[in-house]
Amino acid sequence: MQEEQTTGNVFFRIIKGAGLALAFSFLCALVFASVLQCTPLPDKIIYPVNQTVKVVSIVIGALVSVRGEKGWLQGLAVGGLFAAFSYLSFSALGGDFSLSWLVLAELALSLFAGAVGGVVAVNLKRE
Numbered sequence: 001m002q003e004e005q006t007t008g009n010v011f012f013r014i015i016k017g018a019g020l021a022l023a024f025s026f027l028c029a030l031v032f033a034s035v036l037q038c039t040p041l042p043d044k045i046i047y048p049v050n051q052t053v054k055v056v057s058i059v060i061g062a063l064v065s066v067r068g069e070k071g072w073l074q075g076l077a078v079g080g081l082f083a084a085f086s087y088l089s090f091s092a093l094g095g096d097f098s099l100s101w102l103v104l105a106e107l108a109l110s111l112f113a114g115a116v117g118g119v120v121a122v123n124l125k126r127e
Contacts, residue, residue: 017065018081025057025086052105055113058082062117063124075118076111083110101120 032049035041061082062075083106091097 009076010068010086011066013065014077014081017078018085019061020064021057021061021078021082022085022089023051024060025053025082026089028053028057049054051106051109054082054086055109058113059117059120060111062114063121066118066121068122071118071120071122072115073118073119075116078115078118079110079112079114082114086110100106 029050032046032053036046058079062071062078065078066074068074074108087103
């Protein structure tokens with residue numbers, strides 16, 4: 001049976017996707033922090049791994065939550081909401097809410113990853 005595309009339904013799925021992405025990102029950050037404590041990995045590996053985790057988290061959130069038409073737009077919303085949630089969450093944990101060009105770059109990356117994930121999600125055959 002085809003699920004009805006109401007505004008509230010789409011909005012809830014976008015929030016669910018961003019929340020799932022954030023939870024997955026937190027879990028990966030905890031695992032990675034544990035790995036860093038146990039191994040002598042260089043500090044320069046932290047940023048690329050964190051960015052990879054963010055992109056994978058957003059794509060997973062979009063794949064799970066995006067349905068119907070305009071997948072790129074729904075995915076874009078998942079990526080944007082994830083960027084806002086993660087900025088607020090990780091800034092609160094770190095105690096630093098400063099804005100920089102890096103925040104804008106991460107927002108652009110999050111929007112792009114969400115849009116790509118949304119396009120893939122609506123084109124997957126689901127049973």
